[in-house]
Amino acid sequence: MGGNDESCSSFPIGQTAQERGFSHVPECYKVQLSDRAGLDTELADVPLINLDGICDPARRPIIVEEIGNACRCNGFFQVVNHGISQPILDGALSTASDFFNLPIQDKTKFMSNDVHNPVRQKMGEYAVAVQKLAVKIMEAITESLGLGPTYLTSKLDDGMQVLAVNCYPPCPQPELSLGLPPHSDYSCLTIVLQDSPGLQILDFEDKTWKAVPAMQGVLQVHVGDHLEVLSNGKYESVVHKVTLNSEKTRFSIVSLHSLGMDVKMEAAKELVDEDHPNGYRESSFRDFLNFISKNDIGEGSSFLNTLKI
Numbered sequence: 001m002g003g004n005d006e007s008c009s010s011f012p013i014g015q016t017a018q019e020r021g022f023s024h025v026p027e028c029y030k031v032q033l034s035d036r037a038g039l040d041t042e043l044a045d046v047p048l049i050n051l052d053g054i055c056d057p058a059r060r061p062i063i064v065e066e067i068g069n070a071c072r073c074n075g076f077f078q079v080v081n082h083g084i085s086q087p088i089l090d091g092a093l094s095t096a097s098d099f100f101n102l103p104i105q106d107k108t109k110f111m112s113n114d115v116h117n118p119v120r121q122k123m124g125e126y127a128v129a130v131q132k133l134a135v136k137i138m139e140a141i142t143e144s145l146g147l148g149p150t151y152l153t154s155k156l157d158d159g160m161q162v163l164a165v166n167c168y169p170p171c172p173q174p175e176l177s178l179g180l181p182p183h184s185d186y187s188c189l190t191i192v193l194q195d196s197p198g199l200q201i202l203d204f205e206d207k208t209w210k211a212v213p214a215m216q217g218v219l220q221v222h223v224g225d226h227l228e229v230l231s232n233g234k235y236e237s238v239v240h241k242v243t244l245n246s247e248k249t250r251f252s253i254v255s256l257h258s259l260g261m262d263v264k265m266e267a268a269k270e271l272v273d274e275d276h277p278n279g280y281r282e283s284s285f286r287d288f289l290n291f292i293s294k295n296d297i298g299e300g301s302s303f304l305n306t307l308k309i
């Protein structure tokens with residue numbers, strides 16, 4: 001598809017709306033009124049969980065309970081003392097911004113399979129650390145569901161980790177568009193490292209959008225679709241979107257943790273009974289990829305909805 005008019009739904013690299021210096025939002029990037037960012041969005045009440053002592057038998061039950069409550073009541077939480085050092089977090093974010101600041105011809109070089117280049121190495125350090133953290137958090141989550149801490153450990157260890165590095169350039173009319181449309185994550189668990197605010201979640205209680213703060217050193221954790229399936233709906237995946245601003249480029253690094261490509265996720269048998277019949281069909285990561293290759297999640301298609309019985 002060409003990028004010379006404004007009617008196309010995607011612009012090729014080097015010809016994005018930002019790179020062409022548009023002072024307005026092209027028609028195809030405008031979002032429906034109900035999804036647009038309000039100017040006076042309330043701040044979310046964020047469960048902030050201190051993971052320090054998660055292996056200490058005296059403190060672990062408290063942390064497990066806090067995580068379970070946050071998953072059930074909010075679908076997300078933030079963690080501190082998560083064990084990933086500030087230099088590793090900063091390194092990953094600065095690598096992201098270095099990458100997006102490269103001239104196009106250099107940027108495309110990094111899109112090669114050259115695993116020796118420094119961009120990938122620095123990101124690799126964060127990727128390894130965040131995978132370990134995801135397993136640690138999932139162990140607390142399955143414990144909170146009464147399934148025990150090792151219920152998913154080996155499957156998640158051997159599972160898929162997708163690292164999405166997002167760059168949201170300033171937008172001349174941020175109120176008309178979005179960085180990402182409303183969606184829930186296709187993962188068990190997602191861990192988001194963000195350098196500035198922009199993320200909003202749909203509040204479980206009052207169904208309004210709430211802004212999530214971005215604090216240094218703090219990581220945001222989302223309940224993903226496959227955790228909703230595993231928990232048989234006890235923990236619902238959180239719907240979220242990303243708003244834009246007119247001043248500053250925003251970066252986020254999103255780590256999505258799932259089971260292996262062809263490993264099916266289903267509701268835990270222990271959580272299915274007469275009062276709680278199985279609410280979900282089983283599915284794998286490949287089933288999701290097949291779904292998104294045929295459906296546009298930007299248009300509101302939800303894989304999770306296709307799994308509900």
Ligand SMILES: O=C(O)CCC(=O)C(=O)O
Pocket residue numbers: 164166180185192194198199240242251252254
């Ligand atoms: O940029 C963010 O804060 C979140 C991005 C996100 O939701 C995603 O990549 O799935």
Ligand SMILES: [Fe+2]
Pocket residue numbers: 183184185240
């Ligand atoms: Fe997301």
